[in-house]
Amino acid sequence: MKKLSLAAASLSLLAAPAFAGDPAAGEAAFGQCQTCHVVATEDGEVLAGRNARSGPNLYGIVGRQAGTVDGFRYQASIVQAGEEGLVWDEENLVPYLLNPPGFLTETLGSRARSGMSHRVRTEDQARDLVAFLAQFGAAPAEEEAED
Numbered sequence: 001m002k003k004l005s006l007a008a009a010s011l012s013l014l015a016a017p018a019f020a021g022d023p024a025a026g027e028a029a030f031g032q033c034q035t036c037h038v039v040a041t042e043d044g045e046v047l048a049g050r051n052a053r054s055g056p057n058l059y060g061i062v063g064r065q066a067g068t069v070d071g072f073r074y075q076a077s078i079v080q081a082g083e084e085g086l087v088w089d090e091e092n093l094v095p096y097l098l099n100p101p102g103f104l105t106e107t108l109g110s111r112a113r114s115g116m117s118h119r120v121r122t123e124d125q126a127r128d129l130v131a132f133l134a135q136f137g138a139a140p141a142e143e144e145a146e147d
């Protein structure tokens, strides 16, 4: 019995990653991000935001290695965290959004600098934002099987 329900649970996880947040609420909360970030496809189609580029394009950010958007000039800390294996998912994006330098410092185990000073106020809002952002980009399970 236990085994069966475990299998069912992981199957449904594969079919649709269960994000705890509410994407519609996340869309509204994205207003605070769009002064710096856009969500745009590789062809340049803007899916969210107003084409701001002082932060990296957030298309496909969930499932992506940290600090790897082409052509964006990151601070060294986030690039290092990515090289050490940080791949964005719900569990790490939430603490990052609540406190970017604090999260990077904890991840690297040494004092880190963040190029992003903005902080999301509540964990619920951070989860909503992650659920919203997770809608854009390739499904990591299918298309990003690089290694």
Ligand code: HEC
Pocket: 029, 030, 032, 033, 034, 035, 036, 037, 054, 055, 056, 058, 061, 065, 066, 067, 068, 069, 073, 074, 075, 076, 078, 093, 097, 113, 114, 115, 116, 117, 118, 119, 120, 129
């Ligand atoms: C004032 C500008 C600004 C605002 C507002 C802002 N960001 Fe950022 N964000 C940045 C910059 C700059 C970076 C690159 C950080 C670095 O180099 O350390 C970044 C990085 C990120 C990253 C990591 C990207 C990667 O490629 O690894 C995520 C995720 C992110 N921001 C999400 C958000 C979300 C969601 C919001 C809204 C709640 C937001 N940001 C608001 C400027 C901003």
